[in-house]
Amino acid sequence: MNQGTTKIAFNIGGxxxxxxxxxxxxxxxxxxxxxxxxxxxxxxxxxYGQ
Amino acid sequence: MTSxxxxxxxxxxxxxxxxxxxxxxxGPALRPGYLLFYxxxxxxxxxxxxxxxxxxxxxxxxxxxxxxxxxxxxLASGWVVQKVLLVAVFVLVGAGVGxxxxxxxxxxxAAIVAAWNPYLGxxxxxxxxxxxxxxxxxPFLASAAGxxxxxxxxxxxxxxxxxxxxxxxGSTGAVLGLLVVLCVLLxxxxxxxxxxxxxxxLVWTIGIFLLANAPWWFPFLFVAPSESGDPxxxxxxxxxxDTPWGVVLSLVTTGGIWNQDVWFAERSSWVVSGVALAAALxxxxxxxxxxxxxxxxxxxGLAVAGVLSLVVAAASSLPGGSDLMTWVVTDVPxxxxxxxxxxxxxxxxxxxxxxxxxxxxxLRAAGARVGADRAGVGVLAVVIMLWPVAxxxxxxxxxxxxxxxxxxxxxxxxxxxxxxxxxxxGVAAFPWTQYRQYAWDGNWxxxxxxxxxxxxxxxxxxxLPLAHEVVQGESLAARAVTTALADKRGVTQALxxxxxxxxxxxxxxxxxxxxxxLSGARLxxxxxxxxxYDIGAPSHPVAGPSGWYRYLGLVGGIxxxxxxxxxxxxxxxxRGRAPRRKGSRAG
Numbered sequence: 144m145n146q147g148t149t150k151i152a153f154n155i156g157g158x159x160x161x162x163x164x165x166x167x168x169x170x171x172x173x174x175x176x177x178x179x180x181x182x183x184x185x186x187x188x189x190x191y192g193q
Numbered sequence: 194m195t196s197x198x199x200x201x202x203x204x205x206x207x208x209x210x211x212x213x214x215x216x217x218x219x220g221p222a223l224r225p226g227y228l229l230f231y232x233x234x235x236x237x238x239x240x241x242x243x244x245x246x247x248x249x250x251x252x253x254x255x256x257x258x259x260x261x262x263x264x265x266x267x268l269a270s271g272w273v274v275q276k277v278l279l280v281a282v283f284v285l286v287g288a289g290v291g292x293x294x295x296x297x298x299x300x301x302x303a304a305i306v307a308a309w310n311p312y313l314g315x316x317x318x319x320x321x322x323x324x325x326x327x328x329x330x331x332p333f334l335a336s337a338a339g340x341x342x343x344x345x346x347x348x349x350x351x352x353x354x355x356x357x358x359x360x361x362x363g364s365t366g367a368v369l370g371l372l373v374v375l376c377v378l379l380x381x382x383x384x385x386x387x388x389x390x391x392x393x394x395l396v397w398t399i400g401i402f403l404l405a406n407a408p409w410w411f412p413f414l415f416v417a418p419s420e421s422g423d424p425x426x427x428x429x430x431x432x433x434x435d436t437p438w439g440v441v442l443s444l445v446t447t448g449g450i451w452n453q454d455v456w457f458a459e460r461s462s463w464v465v466s467g468v469a470l471a472a473a474l475x476x477x478x479x480x481x482x483x484x485x486x487x488x489x490x491x492x493x494g495l496a497v498a499g500v501l502s503l504v505v506a507a508a509s510s511l512p513g514g515s516d517l518m519t520w521v522v523t524d525v526p527x528x529x530x531x532x533x534x535x536x537x538x539x540x541x542x543x544x545x546x547x548x549x550x551x552x553x554x555x556l557r558a559a560g561a562r563v564g565a566d567r568a569g570v571g572v573l574a575v576v577i578m579l580w581p582v583a584x585x586x587x588x589x590x591x592x593x594x595x596x597x598x599x600x601x602x603x604x605x606x607x608x609x610x611x612x613x614x615x616x617x618x619g620v621a622a623f624p625w626t627q628y629r630q631y632a633w634d635g636n637w638x639x640x641x642x643x644x645x646x647x648x649x650x651x652x653x654x655x656x657l658p659l660a661h662e663v664v665q666g667e668s669l670a671a672r673a674v675t676t677a678l679a680d681k682r683g684v685t686q687a688l689x690x691x692x693x694x695x696x697x698x699x700x701x702x703x704x705x706x707x708x709x710x711l712s713g714a715r716l717x718x719x720x721x722x723x724x725x726y727d728i729g730a731p732s733h734p735v736a737g738p739s740g741w742y743r744y745l746g747l748v749g750g751i752x753x754x755x756x757x758x759x760x761x762x763x764x765x766x767x768r769g770r771a772p773r774r775k776g777s778r779a780g
Contacts, residue, residue, distance in 0.1 A: 150566045157573035164576065164583035167468050171459030175587025178458035179595045187705045189628045189638055190658045191231070192319075192452030 203300035207291015208284050210304035215283035217582075218309065218317075220590035222279075226598030227272050230637040231455070233320025235275040237606065239263040240648040247412040248743040249650060252667045257408040257750065258323040258363040259645075272598070279317075282325040283308045289332025290546045293492055296554050302578035303550030307332070309581040311435070311448035311457065312542045314588045317596070318455035320640070321536070327366015328539040330359045332495070334370045335543075338377035339491030341394050344386045349394065353401045353757035360405035360750070367406045368530055369540055372501065374398050377494025382487070401757065407749025414526060416738050416746075423665040426657075427519045430664075431509035432535040436466035440510040444503060446473050447542040450535050454638070457587040469584035472577075473545055479555055480548035492547055499544030502537035509534055553578050599634050601642075604720035608697075609646040611718050611725070618694025618730055619650040625678055625707035627653045629699060631722075643697060652691050654706070678707040685709065689731040696726040 201209070222228050227235050243249025245263045247256035265274045290307040291300035307313075316324050337355045341348035352374065359370035378394055403410075432449040434440045435456040443449040446469045448460055459465045486492040508514035521528040553574045560570030587593060612620060622643045630636045644651040654675060655666030666672070670691035677687040688696070688709070696711060701722040714726035 149563045150569055153560060153565045153569040153573055157569065157576050160573070161576040163468065164580060167459075167465050168583040168586040170462065171457070171465055171584065171586035172589065172593070174458040174462065174465075175593045178587075179593045187703045188658060189626060189630050189703060189706075190660050191628055191638065192454050192659055 201297065202292075203294045203297050204288050204292035206297045207294070207300040207304035207307075208288030210291070210301050211283040211285070211287020211308045212280070214287065214305065214308035215280045217590070218283065218314075218588050218592075219276075219279060219596065221594060222591040222596040222598055223276055224598045225272060226600050228275060228279075228320075228596055228598055229631075229634050229639045229642070230596070231318070231320035231452075232640050233322060234640045234642045234645055235262065235271045236642055236645040237266075237271045237601070239266045239271060239645050242648060243650065244644065246744075247408055247746060248416065248738070250412075250417055250738040251650075252417045252655070253409045253412045255323070255363065256412065257361055258326070260408070261361050275322075278322060278326060282313070282317075282322070282329045285326075285329035286313075286332065286543075289329065289336070290543060290550070292336055293332055293495070293547055294550045294554070296557075298557055298574055298578075299550035299554040302553040302574070303546040305578055306546035306549045306581050307543055309585060309588065310542050310545070311446060311460065311585060312450075312538050314457060314585060314592070315435075315448060315450040315452075315455050316536070316539075318592065319450065319452055321365075323363040324365045324536055324539070327359055327362035327369060328542075330355060330362065330366060331370060331373050331540060332543055334359060335373050335377055335491040335495045335498075338374040338398075338494065339489065341397075342378055342384060342386070342391070342490045344390070347761070349397055350757060350761045352394075352398065353753075353760060356398065356401045357405045357750075357753050357757055360402070360408075360753070364406070364409050364530055365536055367402065369502070369537065371398070371402050373495060373498045373540060374402075376498035376501070377490050380490060380494040380497050382490060382493060384490075401753050404749045404753035404756065407746040407753075409746070410527065411746030411749060412743070416743050417667075424519050424523050425662055426529075426532050426664045427509060427515065427522050429657075429659055429662060430533040430535075431515070431518075432506050432538075436460050436470070437463050438466060438470055441507050442470055444506050444535070444538050444541070446470050447538050447545065449506065449538065451533065457585060457592075459585070459587050465584055469580070472549075472580040472584070476545060476548040476552045479552040483551050483555060486547065486551060495540070495547065496544050499541040502540035505531065506534045506537045506541070549578065549580075597635065601646075602633055602721060604723060605642075605646060608718060608720045608723050608725065609643075609648075612647050612649070612695065612697075615695065615717070615727075616730070617649075618727075619652060619692040620647055620695045620697055621652040621674070621688055621691070621693040623696060623698050623708055624702050624704050625654045625675065626658055627655060628658065629702055632701065641699075650692060651697075652688070652693055658706070675707070678709070685728050688728060692731060694727060694730050696728055698724045698726065700724055 239259060239262050241263045244251055245259045247253040262274055286307045287304035290303040294300040294303050313325060334355045337351040341352040360367045384391065430451045432440050432444055433451050434443045435448040436443045436446065440449060446466065509518045518531060522532050556574055557570055591597060622641050627641050628638050629641050630638055641653055644653060652670060654671050655668045657664040673687045673690065674684065677684040696709060696714065699722060711726050714728045716724060717727045718725040
């Protein structure tokens with residue numbers, strides 16, 4: 144593989160991985176935001192966890 | 194100053210990356226005020242008292258970490274101490290794993306994984322700040338143990354110092370630290386030292402560990418009357434799958450805490466957790482194909498400790514493992530440390546950090562080998578090292594505002610001051626459960642803060658109420674009050690037997706867990722959401738622990754510090770026995 148091809152391979156690889164991680168990151172932000180938006184509600188018995 | 198002198202070491206790079214992660218992760222939580230959720234409870238001024246010293250006969254759950262907070266509270270307000278300790282977690286763990294790497298690129302990658310992972314996020318979410326401080330010290334312990342094993346100057350002193358420091362973070366950090374140190378000292382491999390010296394290293398490790406941790410194990414075994422662990426706790430606190438990939442693979446990605454209230458929502462996605470799993474396994478695969486780290490005791494030992502920790506964390510979920518863990522927790526003294534076994538995954542998280550650092554280093558080396566454009570390789574390396582943030586973006590900015598700083602109502606501080614001025618007598622907090630939900634704290638579940646707000650003994654119900662069961666606590670005094678409340682008679686007598694004179698009722702809390710009949714009690718004070726009653730002084734003194742022997746644990750801790758300091762003054766046991774070898778870092 145010559146240098147030009149290698150450079151292209153690294154660039155394409157970086158772009159693909161970067162795009163996947165960016166999508167995953169945005170999805171995570173939205174998912175967590177939705178879960179935090181759920182208000183804590185009054186319960187007759189307070190529990191430490193599920 | 195030359196440009197060369199400005200070049201940061203890998204450890205410094207790791208620390209700076211950790212600091213960046215702290216700012217990004219904590220965000221609004223760094224504003225003035227207190228983070229109060231689950232077990233995360235800091236107060237304006239934590240007093241030095243029998244409970245923080247571990248000598249009052251209560252189960253020493255927060256010893257000596259609360260003692261450290263109490264001492265620091267003399268220098269700054271409680272919320273400042275809290276923020277400093279939380280930021281320290283990120284900076285220390287970043288610097289620690291950075292110091293295990295050979296290059297700055299590797300250090301940055303390792304620091305991101307160590308300072309940004311589900312283990313850290315979930316444990317922070319449940320308020321286990323002391324666990325996390327212990328976790329942050331582990332890479333330093335691995336380095337110090339490696340230096341000791343290689344006979345580097347002051348190796349034993351360094352190891353002793355870090356063993357003392359990790360002991361200050363409490364029992365969990367100390368036990369994880371001992372595991373890491375023993376694995377580093379014992380992992381097969383070349384050693385330039387004589388067998389006798391290596392045996393002495395082990396004796397030194399065990400000795401300092403026992404002395405430095407005496408402040409919690411001594412009162413637990415000899416001062417605090419307590420019940421053995423509830424077998425229900427093993428099932429309740431076993432590792433759970435916080436991803437669709439099952440328990441073991443959730444643990445591989447460093448998640449899997451039992452409490453689903455603190456899980457990150459995005460990890461329930463097949464895709465997001467799948468990417469995290471692929472990145473984790475890919476890094477481990479690359480590291481497994483790299484041989485250099487195996488020759489370095491610190492990283493080789495850390496890897497062994499990480500795998501063992503993963504097995505312990507998963508044990509309750511494996512066939513036969515649940516029975517074994519139940520036996521250990523209920524029948525082995527101190528076995529309760531294994532109850533919430535997912536906490537062991539912290540060691541594995543550090544292994545994953547080093548593996549990711551190695552992956553980035555190998556990528557850059559491969560790019561240079563094939564003559565690829567340096568900028569292109571650099572961009573790819575940055576993209577890859579960001580996988581922990583991308584697959585756990587819910588942790589950004591205080592978990593999207595979930596970790597918020599709040600102020601205690603003024604009435605709390607006023608009543609705490611008033612209680613301090615009252616005649617002697619213990620306090621009991623009601624309703625009879627140890628967790629609260631305050632409207633001024635966003636109704637997040639939080640451990641009752643009154644044990645720390647008041648400078649005297651405060652009795653709380655140490656049972657752990659879960660959604661479908663109650664895991665019994667270990668306090669015999671609290672158990673007696675619980676029984677009396679269930680029987681609806683003898684509550685005042687049970688409180689008196691525990692040395693309680695004042696009953697603090699948090700009137701804004703659900704009363705279902707149990708309330709005593711206070712019709713005959715005198716109302717002493719009232720504030721917003723609070724009422725304080727005097728049920729009369731106990732008729733006879735409470736037979737609590739007394740005598741000098743209660744302080745033996747603290748004496749052990751101080752002795753450990755003195756012995757380590759003496760080693761430094763004497764020049765260090767391992768001084769100059771071997772030159773520093775090349776390749777003492779992974780890479």
